[in-house]
Amino acid sequence: MKKNPLHDIAIVATYNTRQSRRLENENDLSLILEIIRGLIDSAGVKTSDIDGINISTPVWNLKPREALQILNSETRWCGNEFMGISAVLEAAGAIATGQAEMIMIASAQAGEYTSGESTAPWTRPTHEFIECFGLYTAAEFALCAQRHMKLYGTTPESLAEVASTIRNNGNKHPKAAFYGKPNVSPDDVLDSRMVTSPFHLLDCCITSEGGAGLIITTAERAKDMDVDAVYLLGAGTDRQGMSYTRAPVWDKCGDIGKRAANRAFSQAGIRPKDVDVCEFYDPFSFEIIRQFETYGFCDLGEGGDFVMDGRIALDGEFPISTNGGLMSFGHSGTVQMLQKVTAAYDQLCNRVPDEINVANAKVAMASNGGSGALFCDVMLLGTEPA
Amino acid sequence: MSTMGDEALLNKPGLPVPKATVISQPHWDGCKKGQLLVQHCDECNAYTFPPEIVCPQCLKSSLLWKQSSGKGVIYSFTVVHRPQRPEFAAPYVAAIIELEEGWHMMSNIIDCDIDSIEIGQAVEVSYVKREDFSLPMFKLLTVP
Ligand SMILES: [Zn+2]
Helix, strand or coil, X not given: CXXXXXXXXXXXXXXXXXXXXXXXXXXXXXXXXXXXXXXXXXXXXXXXXXXXXXXXXXXXXXXXXXXXXXXXXXXXXXXXXXXXXHHHHHHHHHHHCCCCCEEEEEEEECCCCCCCCCCCHHHCCCCCCCHHHCCCHHHHHHHHHHHHHHHHCCCHHHHHHHHHHHHHHHCCCCCCCCCCCCCCCHHHHHHCCEEECCEEHHHECCCCEEEEEEEEEEHHHHHCCCCCCEEEEEEEEEECCCCCCCCCCHHHHCCCCHHHHHHHHXXXXXXXXXXXXXXXXXXXXXXXXXXXXXXXXXXXXXHHHHCCCCCCCCCCCCCECCCCHHHHCCCCCCHHHHHHHHHHHHHHCCCCCHHHCCCCCCEEEEEECCHHHCEXXXXXXXXXXX | CCHHHCHHHHCCCCCCCCCCCCCCXXXXXXXXXXXXXXXXXXXXXXEECCCCCXXXXXXXXCEEEEECCCEEEEEEEEEECCXXXXXXXXXXXXXXXXXXXXXXXXXEECCCCHHHCCCCCEEEEEEEEECCEEEEEEEECCCC
């Protein structure tokens, strides 16, 4: 089989700012500067070594081309605004095709979500067939969960198990927005107030402020650097049109990400059972259950049972959202998409407190997007090249 | 009982109204006349909603507006307790309706006991005025 150029690419540095409900005296530009400095320091490189960027901030509306101006006047490769796995993949493609050798990707958000009266601005769709009926992100994902529960008998207890597990990981991560919060039991989740059925408050992600970034380069270059390298093993991106513009009909979008995951596993030459850490998109508890089914960890309809009995705990077979994910670590606009990749890197490089470190983890799977959003991207990463 | 059957609450100032487009305008015009219009392709017989510029099934541009029976079933639903914005009177029921012709739309179930809503229940369109729009919402179809 022809060698996949993706396998010559490695992540060599990550950086997360502190995440918080509100970061007083910060804005997304101040956070971006902290990330840029942090990444350069962590990778041990000079600004001039970075010959490509994809840096954006949704609030101050810093576009990648504008961000170039912060990094002196050298000409560089410049990516598009879309964040997360697809940004990493775009940069990997640029490196693989010789457009750049070392690319910095970063995003940050602060200062936007100021009113508690409405749902966060980025969760409020404006489409003509959605907005007027009072829908928003949580309600759209709830429509998928509710259908799944009806078809397969998935229980609120399974959803609560997921939420409890994720939250209890995050409260042990020093940079998490919910660091230091007391543990949450599945019963606490079920006892929390209903937001949009079947999601209780604690089934839902938080909204917060913060930023994250990473540097990727060639595997060759990584060897010459004094860094921990994490290699790209496989990836896939599934799209079904614009998010939040049409009904998330389970029969059509329920398995979004399947094509992407099949592609990623085939590229990596591994199977779901080989995954040690699952840094999955976790906006709502149910979405984890859906992804285990969609990616082939278990059969369709069995996800509810699959997540029980400690299987998704840190010492279980498939630990999920080990930094607390969107429910506890942070959820600031599109930053969370990139944070699934940084979480995978940090876990594989043992850069998390012992309490939440998964022993001997060699392969991680990261994902962005899900059923209600009509897109789903996945990436497999490893401590050894494919 | 859901407050969502209350005309005054459903037409409260500040509630979002649809931003109609050139493509979708006939649908909203139809609602004003009490007709639930959906695009239909004469070539391949497919229904398309939300409205598009061509038939996504066969790419023919010959989409025609056809009147739906306005009857269908609840494909999925959620009882929303935390409203999208404060003007919405919560709790309310947001749902995906599967129309008799096989197409789907998002809407609200109104005039219902929110605790007894179930997937598969039969519903029928009912129009609710909001500013200059008539919004197609749905009521449970009671078996005579
Ligand atoms: Zn057609």
